[in-house]
Structure formats: structure tokens, C-alpha cells
Amino acid sequence: MILAAAAPEIAGTARTALPVVVIGAGPVGLAAAAQLLERGIEPLVLERGDGPGAAIREWGHIRLFSPWREVLDAAAVRLLEGTGWPAPELERAPTGLELVERYLEPLARTDALAARVRYGVEVDGVSRVGxxxxxxxxxxxxxxxxxxADGEExxxxxxxxxxxxxxxxxxxIASGLRPRDAAAVADQLTHGLPDVLGRDRERFAGRHTVVVGAGHSAANTLIALAQLADEVPGTTVAWLIRSASPVRVYGSDGDQLGGRRSLGEATHELVRTGRVALLDEFLVADAAPVEGGRVALRGTRAEAPAETVADTVVVxxxxxxxxxxxxxxRLRLDEVVEAPARLAPLIDPNVHSCGTVPPHGVDELAHPEPDFWLAGMKSYGRAPTFLLMTGYEQVRxxxxxxxxxxxAARRIELTLPETGVCSTSNAPSLLGRELLASDGSCCG
Structure with a gap:
């Protein structure tokens, strides 16, 4: 009864006068704000990091597969065009750092957005009033x-x-569980895209590293480690995968994305020549500390007991x-990939790559909770097939x-490339990645 009496004070006109809160100031979050502003809707962007694209900076050394023309949102560009913003060369692929410094930071500094983005803000919970x-x-x-997180509401x-x-x-661990003694091996495990040839060099130089994973993110690190091995004696590399063959990384001659094709060829050559030792059909059951500050990955290989020891493991x-x-x-999520239930069949990584996921919008993103959406990489749950172009269409x-x-919300206004993947490296070694980032966007 108390709630019913209070409802008129927070409903109707008062509710619609409130801002639309966007969580995350990555490419998709800032694009959402730009799209909302064009429609006369007030956005408020909350970002946990100390600036826009904070997570992208973590892999800023990586070059995207997609060129600039495929990683810019139209509404965001319209905001930038009135500021004297120097547009990038549209056919060239940027690095993650370039994406932040040449696009996201100028966008967040525009008069339209500067006062509408808050940094250092972590959302602890989302609900309805009362x-x-x-x-x-x-x-x-x-x-x-x-x-x-600081208690503000x-x-x-x-x-x-x-x-x-x-x-x-x-x-x-293949089962998805934590190591039995997770704290004891935490220092030996690293996730994401370490800057092997830059800020993280000392962690890998002269040591043995095992890279776990059968995607383009793993290939990215393998190629960088192989280059480091050429420069620093004693640096060795192994590649651990669950499948019988890394064919998804190797790709084919028919791949229409030259960067991805070159990535596959380079990775295949590393394995063929023995510069990278391939441990296929290996299911990790546990990661345990061993003498010398090293870590042992234990499990089965081809159904027989197996163990491999490393100084560092890149997960x-x-x-x-x-x-x-x-x-x-009130969310309705697919029980497998943890994406919105109607979107999940369209992004199943067993069926789709980035370029074969169809454009989609509010209907596929809908939840039982009215006016709530997951967008960008988070909308894809555990699927690694996200492209920035797709995220921009979502928020449009x-x-x-x-x-x-x-x-208009249900009209498709996007044509995706026939093939797609999320990133490459700096030349001459083409590195790659299958997913990502802060707001989830490495891809592009």
C-alpha cells in the first residue's frame, strides 16, 4: 500500500524526465549517448575507469582487423564533425590505443558529452525504486x-x-571451475592480451610460457612470444588447446579478411616449424603450484593423464x-551463452563468426524488464563473435x-562484411583476437 501511494510521485512525466543511464564509456556506450542526444533524450554515462575506453587501453598495442570506417558510429561522428576533429584515414585499421586517443577521447570531450560522462564510478546494483x-x-x-559502490543512488x-x-x-580449467588452490597460482596466470613485446616483456623473456585457448587471442600472444624468443635466448612457448586441431585459427585461403588470413598462416607456420609446441586434446583439470615458483597444468591429453609445467600461463x-x-x-538469458534469449541463437559461436551474425535490435535484445537492455559485448554473453558495427546498430x-x-527501431540499417573477426596486430607480425573489450569492444 505504501508503494502504491508513492507511485504517482515517481511515474509518468517525472519518470520520463529522468536520464537514460548508460553503463560503460567504451565505443558502444558513448555511441548510445550520441544516439540518444540526437533524439532529444538526456543520457548519463557511468564509467568505472578514469577515462573513456579504459579497458581498450589494456590491449592498446593491438591493431584491429576492421578499418576506421567500420569502427566509427555515425551519430558520434556527427558530434565530432562540428569540433574540428581530424577524421582518420577510413581504410586504415587503428590500434586499440589509436581508437581511444583519436576517437573516444575527443568524443567524450565534446561539449555535448563532457558534462554527461562520469568517471571513476562503479555501479553496485540496478533495481526499481521500491x-x-x-x-x-x-x-x-x-x-x-x-x-x-560509494553508496550514492x-x-x-x-x-x-x-x-x-x-x-x-x-x-x-576446462570445467569452468577455479583451481583448487587459486591463490597460490594467481601470480603465474595472466588473462587477456599481455603486451609481450612492451610493458610485460620481463615477465616472459627467458621463460617458458604456455598459452591456453584456441582462438585468435591465443594466436596473438603466440606470435608475440615467438618474436620474443628470437630476441631473448631461453624463451620457449607451448600452445595448449582442447580440440584435436586449431583449424579455426589457421583459417583458409578463401578468408576475405587479409589480416585474419595472415594471422592463421603465421600461427600455422610457428607450429609446423616447431617454434611453438602444440599440446592438443589437452583438458586442464587443475592448476597447481610447483617448485621454483612455477605452475603445473594437470589433466588429460587424448584421455590419458597429462601434465605440463610453465613459468607463466596466458589464459x-x-x-x-x-x-x-x-x-x-528481470533478465531472460540463454542458459548456454548467457546472452538475451532471442539473440543467443543468432550468435552461437558453434555456428557463427563475426560476419555471419545478422544485424539485430530491440526485439532480439529485449528482456522481461521494460526499458532495460544489455548492449555491446555484454549482450553477447560468452560468445566471441561481436563486432563494433553490430553494437552501434544495437544502440541506434x-x-x-x-x-x-x-x-525505425525494428528497421535494419546495417550491412555487415561477409566475414568478420575482431583484431590483428601491428605489422610485420599479424596478431589477432576473437572478441573483446571494456565495453567489450576490441572488435570493430
Whole structure:
């Protein structure tokens, strides 16, 4: 009864006057803000890092497969064009650092966005004012409530969670569980895309590294480690995969993306010549500390007991969404990839690569919670097939829906390349990656 009496004070006009909160100031989060502004809707962007694209900086040394023309959002570019922004060469692929410094930072500094982006802000939970997930009466008319880690609370008319998955890497064990003595091996395990030839060089030089994972992120690190081995004696590399063959990385001559094709060829050559030792059909059951500050990966290889020991293990096994802060939001997620239920069949990594995922919008992203969406890499759950172009189409569709342009929200305004993958390296060695980043966007 108390809630029913309070509802008129927070419903209707008052609710729609609230901002749309966007979680994450990566490419997709900032694109969402730009799209909303074009429709006269007030955005508020909350970013955990100290600047836009904070997670992308973690792999800033990597060059994307996609050229600039495929990693820029149209509404964001329209904001930038009035500022004297020097547009990049559209057919050239940027590095992650270039994406941040030449696009995201200028975008976040525009007069339109500068006061609408807050940094150093971590969202602790999302709910509805006075309602947990079990309450239904008047739910759609009740504002969202976001509690921040410092205790501050904000209200919103809608929420777009574009916070990505980069901070939630999958583990090294095939079952998905943590090592039995996780704390004891934490220093020997590293996730993501270490800068092997740059800031992380000393961690790998003159040591034995095992790279775990059968995707382009693993290939990226393998090629960098092989280059380091040429420069520093005693540097050795092994590649551990669950499958019988890394054919997905090797690719084929028919791949229309030259960067990805070159990546596969380079990786195949490393294995063929023995510069990288391939440990195929290896299922890791545990990671345990051993003498000398090393780590042993134990499990089975071709169904027989197996063990391999390393100084460092690079875990390149993908990422997963952080759903803890959404416990009071009504989500409908696929039980396998943890993506929105209607989107999941379209992005199943067993069927699709980046370029074969069809464009999609509000209908495929919908949850039982009205006016709440996962967008960008987080919308893909555990699937590694995300492209920035897809994320931009998602938030364009969401912005149209919030503006009441329901027909436009369901109109496809994107043509994807016939093939797709997410990134390469700097020449001359073509490095690669299959997914990613802060807001989930390495891809492009």
C-alpha cells in the first residue's frame, strides 16, 4: 500500500524526465549517448575507469582487423564533425590505443558529452525504486534505481548496460571451475592480451610460457612470444588447446579478411616449424603450484593423464558477463551463452563468426524488464563473435525505441562484411583476437 501511494510521485512525466543511464564509456556506450542526444533524450554515462575506453587501453598495442570506417558510429561522428576533429584515414585499421586517443577521447570531450560522462564510478546494483524483482504492479512506470559502490543512488527512466566483459575472463580449467588452490597460482596466470613485446616483456623473456585457448587471442600472444624468443635466448612457448586441431585459427585461403588470413598462416607456420609446441586434446583439470615458483597444468591429453609445467600461463579462453549487479533486474538469458534469449541463437559461436551474425535490435535484445537492455559485448554473453558495427546498430535501435520511433527501431540499417573477426596486430607480425573489450569492444 505504501508503494502504491508513492507511485504517482515517481511515474509518468517525472519518470520520463529522468536520464537514460548508460553503463560503460567504451565505443558502444558513448555511441548510445550520441544516439540518444540526437533524439532529444538526456543520457548519463557511468564509467568505472578514469577515462573513456579504459579497458581498450589494456590491449592498446593491438591493431584491429576492421578499418576506421567500420569502427566509427555515425551519430558520434556527427558530434565530432562540428569540433574540428581530424577524421582518420577510413581504410586504415587503428590500434586499440589509436581508437581511444583519436576517437573516444575527443568524443567524450565534446561539449555535448563532457558534462554527461562520469568517471571513476562503479555501479553496485540496478533495481526499481521500491521494488525488487518480485514486484510487478506498476513496474514499467517506476524509475530504475542504480546504487553506486560509494553508496550514492541515481534514478533513471531506462538503463543500457554496455559495460562489456573484459573484467570477467574465463578460467584455465576446462570445467569452468577455479583451481583448487587459486591463490597460490594467481601470480603465474595472466588473462587477456599481455603486451609481450612492451610493458610485460620481463615477465616472459627467458621463460617458458604456455598459452591456453584456441582462438585468435591465443594466436596473438603466440606470435608475440615467438618474436620474443628470437630476441631473448631461453624463451620457449607451448600452445595448449582442447580440440584435436586449431583449424579455426589457421583459417583458409578463401578468408576475405587479409589480416585474419595472415594471422592463421603465421600461427600455422610457428607450429609446423616447431617454434611453438602444440599440446592438443589437452583438458586442464587443475592448476597447481610447483617448485621454483612455477605452475603445473594437470589433466588429460587424448584421455590419458597429462601434465605440463610453465613459468607463466596466458589464459586466452574468452570472457563472460558480470551479472551480479543485475540480480534485481528481470533478465531472460540463454542458459548456454548467457546472452538475451532471442539473440543467443543468432550468435552461437558453434555456428557463427563475426560476419555471419545478422544485424539485430530491440526485439532480439529485449528482456522481461521494460526499458532495460544489455548492449555491446555484454549482450553477447560468452560468445566471441561481436563486432563494433553490430553494437552501434544495437544502440541506434534502442535509441529509436526510447524516442517512440518503434518502426525505425525494428528497421535494419546495417550491412555487415561477409566475414568478420575482431583484431590483428601491428605489422610485420599479424596478431589477432576473437572478441573483446571494456565495453567489450576490441572488435570493430
Amino acid at each position: 521494488m525488487d524483482r518480485t514486484r510487478s504492479a506498476g513496474r514499467a512506470e517506476t524509475p530504475f534505481l542504480l546504487r553506486l 541515481l534514478r533513471a527512466r531506462a538503463v543500457i548496460d554496455a559495460s562489456g566483459t573484459f573484467a570477467q575472463p574465463n578460467g584455465v 586466452a579462453t574468452g570472457f563472460r558477463p558480470d551479472l551480479d549487479m543485475l540480480r534485481e533486474v 535501435s534502442i535509441a529509436d525505441e526510447l524516442a517512440g520511433a518503434h518502426e
